[in-house]
Amino acid sequence: MLKGFRDFILHGNVIDLAVGVIVGAAFTGVVTSLTTDVLTPIIGMILGQPDFSAIALGSVKIGNLFNAIISFLITASALYFFVVLPMNTLNEQITPKAPPAPTRTCPECLSSVPAAARRCAFCTSQLPRA
Numbered sequence: 001m002l003k004g005f006r007d008f009i010l011h012g013n014v015i016d017l018a019v020g021v022i023v024g025a026a027f028t029g030v031v032t033s034l035t036t037d038v039l040t041p042i043i044g045m046i047l048g049q050p051d052f053s054a055i056a057l058g059s060v061k062i063g064n065l066f067n068a069i070i071s072f073l074i075t076a077s078a079l080y081f082f083v084v085l086p087m088n089t090l091n092e093q094i095t096p097k098a099p100p101a102p103t104r105t106c107p108e109c110l111s112s113v114p115a116a117a118r119r120c121a122f123c124t125s126q127l128p129r130a
Contacts (some may be wrong), residue, residue, distance in 0.1 A: 031078065035071040043070075 040052060052070075055063030102115040109123040119126055 002046075028075070031071060031075045035067065035074055039070060039074070040067060 002032075002120070017120065051073045052066040055061075055066065095129035104115050105111070106113050106120040106123060106125065107126060108125040109120060111120060111122040113120050113122070113127065117127060117128075
């Protein structure tokens with residue numbers, strides 16, 4: 001029973017997820033500070049409203065929604081440009097590309113079919129042996 005639990009905890013995906021959650025929590029503080037302390041005042045200077053949370057339609061505080069949307073967009077763009085995009089680029093460089101499977105052309109419909117095929121997948125005609 002404990003061996004299964006140990007295997008689960010030490011499994012690579014669980015550790016990666018735990019690290020991601022911790023880094024995400026720390027990153028949230030940075031993004032929130034960037035949004036509330038830097039970007040919101042800059043946008044406020046342009047639009048004339050220094051804090052969006054003061055914007056309200058009656059009792060509905062729509063300014064808080066604006067703050068949350070800005071914070072979300074900053075978080076999503078920062079994660080994409082600083083984490084996802086570099087990791088995808090690194091994975092493309094590290095992962096060897098498999099050579100394309102050899103193909104040949106069907107004499108009936110001129111479709112590209114695998115070289116080992118005996119029938120065309122498109123027109124079902126029998127193919128001559130290679």
